[in-house]
Amino acid sequence: MKKESTEQRLERIHEAAVTLASRRSVDSISIYDVAKEASIAASTVYHHYPNIESLICELMKGIFDDFIHVLEDSIVEDQIHHWSDINRMIEQGFVDYYRKSPLAQHTLLGQHTYASVRTEDARNDLLLGLKVEQIYRRYFVLPELPKDVNIFAIALQVADKVYSLNFRQIGEIEPEMAREAQVITEAYIGAYLPKILPKVN
Numbered sequence: 001m002k003k004e005s006t007e008q009r010l011e012r013i014h015e016a017a018v019t020l021a022s023r024r025s026v027d028s029i030s031i032y033d034v035a036k037e038a039s040i041a042a043s044t045v046y047h048h049y050p051n052i053e054s055l056i057c058e059l060m061k062g063i064f065d066d067f068i069h070v071l072e073d074s075i076v077e078d079q080i081h082h083w084s085d086i087n088r089m090i091e092q093g094f095v096d097y098y099r100k101s102p103l104a105q106h107t108l109l110g111q112h113t114y115a116s117v118r119t120e121d122a123r124n125d126l127l128l129g130l131k132v133e134q135i136y137r138r139y140f141v142l143p144e145l146p147k148d149v150n151i152f153a154i155a156l157q158v159a160d161k162v163y164s165l166n167f168r169q170i171g172e173i174e175p176e177m178a179r180e181a182q183v184i185t186e187a188y189i190g191a192y193l194p195k196i197l198p199k200v201n
Contacts, residue, residue, distance in 0.1 A: 009040065009044065009048075010048060012038045012039075013034060013038050013040070013045055013048065013049075013055070014055075014058075014059060015038070016034045016035075016037035016038035017029065017034050017037075017055055017059060017103075018059065018102070018103050019037055020033055020037055021056075021102055021103045021106045021107065022102030022103070022106075023102075024106075025106055025110050025111065025112065026052075026056055026103075026106050026107050026110065026112050026114070027110075027111070027112040027113060029052055029056075030052055031046060031049070031051065031052055031055070034052070034055065053114045053116055053117070054116075056107060056114060056117055057116050057117050057120060059103060059107075060103075060107060060117055060120060060121070063101065063103065063104050063107070063108070064120070064121075064124045066097065066101075067094075067097075067124065067128055068128070068131060070090075070093045070094055070097050071093070071128065071132060071135065072135075073093060074090050074092065074093025074094075075089055075090075075135060076089060077139075080139050083136060083139075083140050083189075083193055083197050084186050084189075086132075086135060086139065087155070087182065087185055087186050087189060088182050088186075090132060090135075091159055091178070091181055091182050091185060092178070092182075094156075094159065094163075095163070095173055095178045095181075098163060098167075098173055099172070099173060105167055108121060108160065108164075109160070109163050109164040109167040109168070110164075110168065111168060125153045125156055125157055126150060126153050128152075128153065128156055129150035129151075129152040129154070129156060130150060130152075130153075132153075132155075132156070133145075133150065133152050136152070137200070138200065139199060140197040140198065140199055140200060141197060141198045141199070141200060142193065142197065143192070143193065143194065143197075145192055146192070151188070151189060151192050152189070154188065155185040155188055155189050156185075158181075158184055158188060159181040159185050162177055162180055162181040162184060163177065163178075163181060165177075
């Protein structure tokens with residue numbers, strides 16, 4: 001019988017954790033649960049991850065990488081007529097992603113006690129905020145913006161709060177709440193951007 005490679009073993013562990021996360025809160029998952037789901041010894045999982053938090057944190061790296069693609073894939077250039085169109089496209093892109101990713105839902109929108117995941121999420125929001133600003137500047141000439149905060153990162157965080165409240169209440173993001181997140185973020189960004197912005201030539 002061919003010996004399983006480290007990469008194959010890690011893939012089994014990751015797939016097991018994602019499967020479990022699609023069924024319940026990540027806070028309720030243990031290393032032993034993952035080992036059972038992956039049909040491997042718990043000691044093997046512990047060899048790679050000292051605790052469940054480190055495993056979830058590793059899985060979130062893939063989610064955060066996906067978010068960069070969500071930003072770019074959400075933009076439909078010939079449908080951008082107003083800066084609010086960018087906000088709408090981006091927020092709809094994240095809603096669509098959350099709906100198809102149970103791990104992202106349970107980890108980023110659900111309740112858990114993993115401080116390292118929250119820290120990485122906040123750090124990633126800042127990176128995403130810079131990417132969003134680049135997208136806006138690709139199509140519009142922006143006015144001078146605050147230097148001490150990134151308004152686009154804050155808008156993303158505000159939207160996530162709306163999605164999180166909805167997810168915790170009913171286990172999904174309803175269309176009405178997706179719309180409300182767009183309304184709130186547009187109002188916030190609109191406090192810094194004039195209603196009409198000149199387009200980039």
